[in-house]
Amino acid sequence: MKKTVLITGSSRGIGRATAKKFAKEGYNVIINYYKNKDKAFSLLEDLLSSGANAIAIQADVSNRKQVEEMCEKGYEKFGKVDVLVNNAGIADMTLFTDITEEQWRRIFDVNVNGMFNCCQCVLPKMISEKSGRIINIASIWGLVGASCEVHYSATKGAIISFTKALAKELGPSNILVNAIAPGAVDTDMIGGVSEEIREIIRDETPLEVIAKPEEIADVIYILSTEETKLITGQIINPSGGFVIV
Numbered sequence: 001m002k003k004t005v006l007i008t009g010s011s012r013g014i015g016r017a018t019a020k021k022f023a024k025e026g027y028n029v030i031i032n033y034y035k036n037k038d039k040a041f042s043l044l045e046d047l048l049s050s051g052a053n054a055i056a057i058q059a060d061v062s063n064r065k066q067v068e069e070m071c072e073k074g075y076e077k078f079g080k081v082d083v084l085v086n087n088a089g090i091a092d093m094t095l096f097t098d099i100t101e102e103q104w105r106r107i108f109d110v111n112v113n114g115m116f117n118c119c120q121c122v123l124p125k126m127i128s129e130k131s132g133r134i135i136n137i138a139s140i141w142g143l144v145g146a147s148c149e150v151h152y153s154a155t156k157g158a159i160i161s162f163t164k165a166l167a168k169e170l171g172p173s174n175i176l177v178n179a180i181a182p183g184a185v186d187t188d189m190i191g192g193v194s195e196e197i198r199e200i201i202r203d204e205t206p207l208e209v210i211a212k213p214e215e216i217a218d219v220i221y222i223l224s225t226e227e228t229k230l231i232t233g234q235i236i237n238p239s240g241g242f243v244i245v
Contacts, residue, residue: 002053004028004078005224006071008061008118009088011036013187014137014220016043017213018085021221023052030074030081031056032088053078061088061114062106071121081122083133083224086115089155096150104151111155115162123175132175133224136163138235140183140243156181160235167233176232178223183239185211206241 005022009015011033020043023029029047031054033040040056047054055077059070074081089111092103115136126132141149142156160179167177184201193201202208219238222228237243 002026002028002078003082004030004074004080005083005085006030006032006074006081006118006122007085007087008032008114009034010085011040011043014182014185014213014216015085015087017217018087018220019043019047019054021214021217022083022224023047023050023054025221027083028052028078029054030070030078032059032061032070034058034060034088061086061117062109064117067114067117067121071118075125080125080129082131083135084118084122085220086118086134086136086159088114089137091149091152093148094151095148099151107151107155108158111152112158112162115159119166123170126175127170127173130174132170132173134166134170134175134177135220135223136177136179137220138163138179138181140181140237140239143181143235143237143245144243163235164233171232176223176229178231178233179235180216180219180223181235181237181239181243182211182216183237183242185213185216187213201242204242205239209240211238211240 005027007015007018010019010031019029019031031040031044044054044056057070057073059066136159138159139156141153142160145153163177163179
């Protein structure tokens with residue numbers, strides 16, 4: 001029986017590349033999107049035309065009811081979720097003293113509460129089957145913090161602590177929980193960054209690169225394989241050496 005992956009925020013960027021990677025490896029793929037319906041269904045068409053089994057489901061991960069409905073639809077289609085990739089997230093650059101309460105709440109609602117909602121919805125089946133993988137997408141800024149991104153950094157730090165604690169709790173159920181903390185990745189989040197700034201990022205990175213989404217997707221997929229069955233509670237940092245901890 002084919003395994004199934006649910007990837008939140010998978011209409012673009014790292015999520016889109018991850019959906020393509022898992023489909024290529026023979027997984028059933030549940031594409032989640034919030035607003036980018038056209039991009040989500042374009043991805044769905046690509047996967048189906050390549051012979052993969054996939055569905056696209058709209059849901060705001062910060063909304064518990066919508067997450068529950070998404071999981072129900074996924075179970076109806078594929079029976080279970082073997083791998084959950086909590087990729088949905090938003091970013092924002094604002095001076096700390098200018099962050100509004102609304103900005104603070106929204107970024108935590110999506111980045112942290114969204115992860116919480118998705119984990120709670122898939123875990124009952126995973127626990128009953130004593131099998132599953134959860135991979136949360138954090139950031140190097142969750143490890144070291146970023147000026148003018150205090151709220152974003154705080155959410156990514158929360159994801160890291162959440163990952164470590166949940167891994168301890170779910171270990172006896174044979175469910176592995178890990179996080180990926182990428183550095184700069186060539187996605188929409190840095191789409192407006194000038195070439196000058198990109199060059200500075202490359203210069204400050206030992207490997208002198210800005211990662212491609214596909215390269216991060218490869219790392220995410222590796223954590224779903226049998227070869228990594230002893231790895232849990234870890235924060236994998238594919239940043240080209242930008243942050244070394």
